[in-house]
Amino acid sequence: MLADFFYDIATVCGRDFLVLKRRLVKFILSRMVAPILYLVAFGWGLGRNIDASGGYMDFLVPGLLALNSMNISFNGAVPVHAERIYHKSLEEYIMSPMNPTAFVIGKIFGGAARGLISSAVLLLLAFIFGANVNLTLFAALALFVNCLLFSALGFFAAMKIDTYEEMGQVNTYILLPMSFLCGTFFSVNALPAGISAVISLLPLTQTSVILREAMTSGEIMFLPCVILLIYLIFCFYIAKKSFLDLVE
Numbered sequence: 001m002l003a004d005f006f007y008d009i010a011t012v013c014g015r016d017f018l019v020l021k022r023r024l025v026k027f028i029l030s031r032m033v034a035p036i037l038y039l040v041a042f043g044w045g046l047g048r049n050i051d052a053s054g055g056y057m058d059f060l061v062p063g064l065l066a067l068n069s070m071n072i073s074f075n076g077a078v079p080v081h082a083e084r085i086y087h088k089s090l091e092e093y094i095m096s097p098m099n100p101t102a103f104v105i106g107k108i109f110g111g112a113a114r115g116l117i118s119s120a121v122l123l124l125l126a127f128i129f130g131a132n133v134n135l136t137l138f139a140a141l142a143l144f145v146n147c148l149l150f151s152a153l154g155f156f157a158a159m160k161i162d163t164y165e166e167m168g169q170v171n172t173y174i175l176l177p178m179s180f181l182c183g184t185f186f187s188v189n190a191l192p193a194g195i196s197a198v199i200s201l202l203p204l205t206q207t208s209v210i211l212r213e214a215m216t217s218g219e220i221m222f223l224p225c226v227i228l229l230i231y232l233i234f235c236f237y238i239a240k241k242s243f244l245d246l247v248e
Contacts, residue, residue, distance in 0.1 A: 008098045012106025013113075020114065031072065031118040032125065038064055039129045042185060061126045061133050062211035063184035066146060068122050070204055071175060073115030073147040077154035078167060080107055084246075085162060094247050104155065104240045111151030112144065119143055139214035145228055146207040152235035159242035183208035203231040 020027065043057045084090040093103055123135060161167050182188070182204035188196050199205055206224040213219040 005099050005102050008102035009106045009109070011098070012093075012103055013109050016107070016110030017113065020110075020117075027114070028117070028121055031068075031121050035064065035068065035122040035125050039125060043129055043131075055132070057126075057129065057131045058133055058216055059212065060185065061123075061131045062139075062215045063208045064126070065119050065122060065143060066182070066204055066207040066211055067179050067184045069115040069119050069143055069147045070150045070178070070207075072118040073111045073149075073151040074154035074157075074175060075111075076114035077107055077111030077151045078158050080155060081158035081161065081164075081167060084158065090246075100244055100247050101240055104236075104243050107155055108148060108151045108236070108239065111154055112147035115147035115151065116144065119147075133215040134218070136214050136218060138220055139211050142207060142210040142214065142225065142228065145232055146203070149203055149228065149232045149235050152232070152239040156235065156239040156242050159239070159246060178202055178204045183212070201227075203228060206231070 038060075039057075043060050046056075080090065094100075126133065157167065157170050161170065181191070181199050182202050183199075184204070188199045188205055190196075191199060206228045209224050210221050210228065213221050
């Protein structure tokens with residue numbers, strides 16, 4: 001029984017990886033554009049006028065990794081929206097004997113894989129641009145959790161939203177504000193106290209804090225890790241429930 005469960009996960013992941021393999025070169029090239037712009041504009045341009053311990057580039061890169069993994073992982077799971085609304089191929093999965101939970105996990109892993117590949121591209125570019133950061137095992141695990149979290153959130157959105165216009169609103173009202181406010185380009189402590197307290201609770205802020213400390217000083221931040229894991233469990237729960245509601 002357990003073997004069948006993992007086989008179902010591997011089947012869903014294998015299908016997504018096959019699609020990604022065919023488009024891998026285009027995927028990597030397209031994922032290089034935004035990181036290069038960020039590194040040039042903020043790292044080389046604006047960063048030269050900012051006094052940061054260890055250099056602004058070293059401060060910036062962990063935040064960019066958190067931001068990049070959030071966007072790519074979320075959007076990596078969103079194509080299931082087209083499978084549900086337009087292609088109607090999701091019905092084939094529902095009618096098959098595949099375990100519904102295994103399907104959800106497989107799709108989440110597929111989106112997370114895209115986030116990890118894009119993060120590897122960004123990290124390589126960061127070293128080329130002169131960043132002095134270390135990708136420790138702990139930082140890599142935190143990055144993976146962040147990818148899973150936002151991939152699960154993307155899957156949930158794909159299950160609940162009916163049009164691409166509404167999906168664009170999710171990016172505008174949720175992902176975009178987090179991109180700029182959650183410690184990516186500056187410390188949340190620079191914000192007014194009330195706003196800072198709210199922003200500090202968001203998942204991207206937790207990832208930025210974890211990665212920045214782990215990659216620059218090697219410190220392990222336990223409380224942000226616990227908060228991030230709670231977010232992951234919650235996002236997986238709502239993703240799974242949204243699919244099970246569709247199945248039923």
